Amino acid sequence: FCVVFARTRSRRESKTRWSISVPRLEFGGTVGLFALPDLASPGKRVRGTSRAVHRPIRNCGHSAARHFVSRDAHAYRDISSLDSTNTTTTSHASTPVHSQNQNPSIPQDDPTEKFAFVVEWFDPHSGLTRRYQFLFWPLSREVEMYDLKNKRAFLKKTQVPGLASADLFIGATVAVYSRQLKVVEFGDEFTESRFSISRQKTFAVVSETSSDSLGKIINALTKSGFAIASLKMSEGKGVGVSLVSDGAVDKLLNLLPELETHFGSGCVTVADDPATATAMELTFEHLPATAKLDGTTTLCLIKPSAMEHLGLVLDEITGNGFTVSGAKTFTLDRASALEFYEVYRGVAPEFTMMVDELTSGAFVAVEVSGDGGDGGDPNGPHGTVGKFREIVGPVDPEMARALRPQSMRAKFGFDKVRNAVHCTDLAEDGALETHYFFKILA
Numbered sequence: 167f168c169v170v171f172a173r174t175r176s177r178r179e180s181k182t183r184w185s186i187s188v189p190r191l192e193f194g195g196t197v198g199l200f201a202l203p204d205l206a207s208p209g210k211r212v213r214g215t216s217r218a219v220h221r222p223i224r225n226c227g228h229s230a231a232r233h234f235v236s237r238d239a240h241a242y243r244d245i246s247s248l249d250s251t252n253t254t255t256t257s258h259a260s261t262p263v264h265s266q267n268q269n270p271s272i273p274q275d276d277p278t279e280k281f282a283f284v285v286e287w288f289d290p291h292s293g294l295t296r297r298y299q300f301l302f303w304p305l306s307r308e309v310e311m312y313d314l315k316n317k318r319a320f321l322k323k324t325q326v327p328g329l330a331s332a333d334l335f336i337g338a339t340v341a342v343y344s345r346q347l348k349v350v351e352f353g354d355e356f357t358e359s360r361f362s363i364s365r366q367k368t369f370a371v372v373s374e375t376s377s378d379s380l381g382k383i384i385n386a387l388t389k390s391g392f393a394i395a396s397l398k399m400s401e402g403k404g405v406g407v408s409l410v411s412d413g414a415v416d417k418l419l420n421l422l423p424e425l426e427t428h429f430g431s432g433c434v435t436v437a438d439d440p441a442t443a444t445a446m447e448l449t450f451e452h453l454p455a456t457a458k459l460d461g462t463t464t465l466c467l468i469k470p471s472a473m474e475h476l477g478l479v480l481d482e483i484t485g486n487g488f489t490v491s492g493a494k495t496f497t498l499d500r501a502s503a504l505e506f507y508e509v510y511r512g513v514a515p516e517f518t519m520m521v522d523e524l525t526s527g528a529f530v531a532v533e534v535s536g537d538g539g540d541g542g543d544p545n546g547p548h549g550t551v552g553k554f555r556e557i558v559g560p561v562d563p564e565m566a567r568a569l570r571p572q573s574m575r576a577k578f579g580f581d582k583v584r585n586a587v588h589c590t591d592l593a594e595d596g597a598l599e600t601h602y603f604f605k606i607l608a
Contacts, residue, residue: 277305281360282353283334284314287345290501299353304331309342328526332393335365335410344500344525367395368414369437369446372405376433378484380405383429385477390421394476396495397530399456404435405493406450415440457492457533457604464534464551465599466558467588470527475578479587482574483534486557488550492533492604500525506602509595519583531603551593558589 283300298320299312307329311321326342333340338349352358372383387409388394395408411417418436425434437443457463468479483490498506503524510517536550559566559573563585566576578586590596 277303279304281331281334281357283349283357284351284353285311285340285347286350287347290499297350298347300347300349301353302329302331302334311342332365332410333527335361335367335395337367337408338395338410339497339528341497341526344522346497346499346525364412365410366412366414366440367443367447368409368411368418368440369443369450370407370409370418371403371435371446371450372407373433373435374402374404376429377405377490379429379433380490381477381479381481381484383425383434383477384480386425386428387418387421388474388477391417394473394495396528397476397493398450398453398495399490399493400450400453401456403450403453406446406453408447415443455492455494455604455608457600457608458535459533459597459601459604461597462535462550463491463600464536464554464590464596465588465603466532466534466554467524468530468532469523469584469586469588470529471523471580471584472578472586473527473529475586476530479574479578480532482557482577483532487536488554489535490532491535492600493530494604494608495528495530496603496607497528498525498607502607506599516583523583533600533604549593551590551596555589555591558587561585 280301280303283302285298285300286295287298288295297314299314301310301312302308303323307325307327308323309321309326309329310319310323312318313320321342329340329342334349336349336351340347340349352361370387372380376383384394384397384407387407392409392411392414395410397405397407399405409418415437419438422434422436426432437446466483468476472479480490480493500521503521507517507520507524510520514520534550534554536553556570557573559570559575559579561575562582563575563579564581566573566579566585570576574587575585580586590599
């Protein structure tokens with residue numbers, strides 16, 4: 167079992183092994199540790215300092231630790247429970263590894279099987295867009311890159327644990343060592359034959375009249391097997407959502423009647439064929455992202471590690487009386503992430519890991535509006551920024567689960583870095599942060 171705990175330790179204890187009673191493992195719990203000598207073989211009986219004889223845990227791994235994580239949130243197991251009046255409370259105890267499940271349509275039992283793509287990377291120093299051959303081994307999650315222009319190796323075969331075959335489709339942006347690589351085409355016929363249907367893209371537009379149900383609709387799509395490739399809210403047009411799945415076009419058309427049953431007729435407009443989906447996506451790409459930017463709003467970033475809970479987080483925002491007045495998917499390079507987190511440099515010990523997390527994949531920036539609640543002063547202690555920070559909860563999800571168990575970080579966070587969402591800390595920074603994403607970067 168993988169357990170994080172605090173204790174004092176001298177240099178002599180640096181290689182000490184410990185025996186822990188498994189039923190005592192729980193968040194916030196205190197366990198007695200008994201020093202054990204190094205063992206030649208697992209399971210060997212040893213003499214501890216307590217009355218009982220202890221044995222070491224045989225298998226240590228992250229999978230077992232999930233049984234000790236408890237996070238309550240509203241999850242909709244099937245389409246019949248999508249109505250806002252019929253919700254089911256369940257547990258989201260899963261490690262927040264981005265795209266942790268491989269694509270089930272693509273077999274992964276052959277360690278020599280690899281897929282080839284052509285990716286592009288914009289070099290900010292030279293202002294050039296560079297193209298690479300991108301080779302991916304799904305079983306070992308290894309990557310190799312070859313510079314097509316200079317005809318030389320760019321990256322030797324290296325393991326990228328956070329990357330999965332589900333992340334690779336035409337138009338996707340993947341992060342490899344903080345470089346944002348855009349997949350532009352297939353590298354060979356074998357890859358095209360395997361991915362053209364299993365990772366098909368389609369497009370849907372959630373109408374403005376259904377904006378209050380945006381989180382539930384997004385959650386219904388993800389629970390039905392769709393991956394959210396991108397999302398953008400545009401004034402007068404609604405929210406455009408690019409979706410990826412196995413046979414995505416037909417799958418979404420079959421799901422549409424049930425969505426309209428629960429959320430009303432015309433709640434979602436979908437593409438009838440791949441060509442229409444591409445045209446709809448291109449149209450939305452050229453539309454400006456909606457944002458009020460009037461100084462009364464605050465910013466919420468749904469981090470890459472929490473994208474699997476995107477719909478639930480959006481539903482938490484609207485369910486607490488706030489309004490989503492702007493939303494857009496972003497992928498940041500390291501320079502932009504460092505610029506945004508500059509105020510935390512030298513303050514937060516996890517500064518470097520925070521930057522790594524924000525550049526690890528796509529995330530959604532949300533402009534959150536509220537009624538203020540402080541005598542009309544949005545920058546007051548009970549204004550939009552302050553009230554939203556309360557429902558987000560403490561930075562440390564462990565502390566949030568103890569002090570504010572209904573907060574978003576308590577429900578969806580994993581640790582101080584992968585704590586599900588970022589929110590504006592200071593009232594005077596609300597306008598600055600929303601302006602940075604929806605004016606400068608959008």
